[in-house]
Amino acid sequence: MITFAISDTLEALNGGLFVSPGFGTHAVRVIDSYELIFVTQGTLDIFEGERAFHLERNQTLLLFPGVRHGGLLPYVPDVNFYWAHFRLRACASPDVSLSVPKVAMVRDPEGLTELFCRFISDQEAGILDPCSAAQLIALMLCALGETVGRTRSSRTRKSAEAARARLADAVRRVIEEGYRTPISTSSIARALRYNPDYLERVFFSQEEMSIVDAIHQKRIDVARALLHNDMRRNINEIAFECGFSDPGYFHRMFKRLTGMTPREFRSLYARTHINTH
């Protein structure tokens, strides 16, 4: 045995997935812990103190302890959100600081969903130890925040470099919007009015992967989230939903990018938990 001492600056309490019953309002209350809310579907209207927040899909809200918060409007019928409660202990000699905005647009919703899935499924199975729970919450906060003291390289880029970065971002956006449809490097090049080879080179220089790989990556990321969240659909239906027309090809690609089959991945965290807060 090797024994490690892990600094315990964060205490995770509990978490859940709220699925709208189509009526009712978020309770008005004051709690003694922080609460992180991550809307995955629909919209949510919440106030805290004097401020009102209107949250859309893929947005998060961080509520502070000791401040009155509650629902502003009745739950809309299709709202789904993850929530987690945690406490912080002051760290006298931090070596890294993290700044988490009160309201954030999530950059990688699939990644954040996986963290919540693992948290909730382990919690329900009774195998969530305090140390793992704290790491999962910390990772959720990292996914939303910026580590302070680090300069982002993109801000100091020269203008030619910035143009390449913008073009790569444009490709990313096309993939983001069109991954369900049969897109390819040439269709993206047509849509953006660039030569396909040039576009491929620029994208590769920025992202260190080809456009086709980026399309696959996006589709598999979406599949990962659906495998955990949408138990009503079977694996082939999920493959179609993510833009794969051949389930066998989906299977192979999934295995290549995640190291396991879609079925194994789904059974990792089988219990999705529905909680009425």
Add this chain to the structure above:
Amino acid sequence: MRDALSLGFARSFQILSSLHVVSESVTHRVLHHQAALCFLFNVHGDLYLDLKERRLALASDEAALFAFAGAGTIALSYGNDAEFYLLQFRQGRPAEGVPRLHLEVPEHVTLRNSGRLKHLVRMFMEQARRDGVSPLVLHHLLVLMLCETARSSHRRSETQAHEDGLENMASHVDAYIAAHYHEPIGTPDIAAELRYNPDYLERAYRSDRHMSIREAIHERRIREARAQLLLQRALGVAQVAALCGYPDAGYFRRVFKRATSMTPHGYRALNASDHHGEGVALQAQ
């Protein structure tokens, strides 16, 4: 009202390097390390480590953790179908005035559910590849991996205590076999060492692992022999047999043939390629 939450973290670890190897041929390689901790997760195939003071064999779905007192080298040998991850890290200075959680991680463990660790280590490698990834993210993922490894040696719940008891007993047997396979061991030696009645131990082992202890010893020895045949080409079959706990080479050939449907020579000839296979090395923070 604040618009952001500022958190201070004291990192318990500093990550030095991460490596994911997917082997295509039998390979020997030497890694350098500096007074660090090393975490190994073997996904598939057989993996051998020579750490000067001891040798370690990792089967599929096994993980190992070891600490080095000073700088030195690790010699790694693996077969042509191996896949493993190796992370090197260092313990940071303990933060002042912060409560600490104590995490006990076994040095060698067979994972209960390797998919869970595989998922984490994949996330880690994905993040490590990213430009400008926060060291905090890698740090928290590493702690999660260590928790997951520690969990594999813990009891789960009261209702499963009996099953876990058997599982625990069986893992002790496996650990003993792993450490002594090259010696002339049998069920009575293991029972004496673990202080159980041999018949009881045999029954308990069979109910959990669905094979006898004797079969488990053969399985481990043959697994070692397969790797040694490929890795130690200078050694003859009789020498490999002796290294793996079979002083009688003829008996070894029979057992080997029964287990693999091949003779030791045939097995070696089949896997003749000995050129260099290379994995992907990644440097993280």
